[in-house]
Amino acid sequence: MKILKGAEVSAKIREQVQEDLKKLQEKRSGFVPKLAIVRVGENPDDMSYERGAIKKMENFGLQAQSYEFPENISHEEFWAGFQKINQDPGVTGILLLKPLPKQIQEKEIDQLILPEKDLDGISPTNMAKVFMGDGTGFAPCTAEAVVWMLKENQIPIAGKRVVIVGRSLIVGKPLAMLMMKENGTVTVCHTKTADLPGTCRQAEILVAAAGRPELLNDDYVGDEAVVIDVGIHVREDGKLCGDVDFDSIQEKAFAATPVPGGVGTVTTAVLAKHLVQAGLLLHR
Numbered sequence: 455m456k457i458l459k460g461a462e463v464s465a466k467i468r469e470q471v472q473e474d475l476k477k478l479q480e481k482r483s484g485f486v487p488k489l490a491i492v493r494v495g496e497n498p499d500d501m502s503y504e505r506g507a508i509k510k511m512e513n514f515g516l517q518a519q520s521y522e523f524p525e526n527i528s529h530e531e532f533w534a535g536f537q538k539i540n541q542d543p544g545v546t547g548i549l550l551l552k553p554l555p556k557q558i559q560e561k562e563i564d565q566l567i568l569p570e571k572d573l574d575g576i577s578p579t580n581m582a583k584v585f586m587g588d589g590t591g592f593a594p595c596t597a598e599a600v601v602w603m604l605k606e607n608q609i610p611i612a613g614k615r616v617v618i619v620g621r622s623l624i625v626g627k628p629l630a631m632l633m634m635k636e637n638g639t640v641t642v643c644h645t646k647t648a649d650l651p652g653t654c655r656q657a658e659i660l661v662a663a664a665g666r667p668e669l670l671n672d673d674y675v676g677d678e679a680v681v682i683d684v685g686i687h688v689r690e691d692g693k694l695c696g697d698v699d700f701d702s703i704q705e706k707a708f709a710a711t712p713v714p715g716g717v718g719t720v721t722t723a724v725l726a727k728h729l730v731q732a733g734l735l736l737h738r
């Protein structure tokens with residue numbers, strides 16, 4: 455089985471980021487786009503993602519700053535704090551770490567974020583653009599990362615049977631749209647899918663985005679399938695794993711992404727790419 459490593463795809467995206475940054479700096483000398491990472495509370499997974507994202511932005515020659523809010527902040531206070539960041543001309547793009555605590559009405563924040571700063575495609579405008587196949591907006595970084603992973607590894611999507619396990623707004627649904635745009639024949643599975651293993655076995659490209667550690671084993675993988683694992687979990691032994699039981703599929707799959715070192719690495723590279731694109735939008 456071929457292992458599809460995120461680092462190689464990320465390096466390719468980095469080249470594009472450097473080119474776009476050069477273009478941007480020709481328009482506005484010395485300008486370095488800045489990412490605002492907005493976090494409510496101190497969830498260790500969020501904090502670890504945040505550290506990784508900041509490191510990646512710096513590594514790509516970009517700026518990043520985290521904005522923290524207390525777990526018990528009221529909706530109104532958070533709304534006002536978020537709007538300040540949204541309106542700050544020094545902030546080029548925003549990543550809001552989710553889920554937010556229950557007292558905050560997430561939908562209102564999704565509607566508040568300026569589409570041109572909405573790097574992870576949570577605003578209705580960007581979502582509609584993904585739905586319409588209009589590439590001028592921002593798609594959620596993880597969904598876009600899956601497409602990058604396949605394309606950079608010369609894995610054709612057009613005409614292929616694509617099965618996505620997971621229908622969340624941030625991964626499964628937008629990815630279904632992006633895969634359709636690439637002319638894949640898409641099936642989306644969820645908790646109510648009858649015969650999940652049988653449906654998954656039909657896939658020529660299987661994407662695991664269920665948020666369930668090692669849910670998909672060799673029984674879910676058809677011969678010579680390409681398996682893309684979006685899941686990230688910390689196992690009881692402290693090691694990271696995905697939604698796929700990586701060891702069990704070795705003999706069956708044609709190729710698969712590892713966790714860590716797979717889709718997650720590409721996701722932060724896509725975030726950097728979106729940040730520079732947001733800079734270009736700002737200085738058209």
Ligand code: NAD
Nearest residue numbers: 596620621622625644645663664665684685686717718721
């Ligand atoms: P989510 O919990 O919002 O959605 C999970 C989806 O999977 C739901 O639609 C649900 O119906 C489906 N599902 C759950 N259990 C299932 C089962 N047993 N059988 C079939 N379908 C099932 O999760 P999400 O935000 O979409 O994230 C999915 C995974 O991807 C998580 O592990 C998350 O940590 C990871 N993630 C990774 C990145 C990255 O950069 N690699 C980014 C975002 C999320």
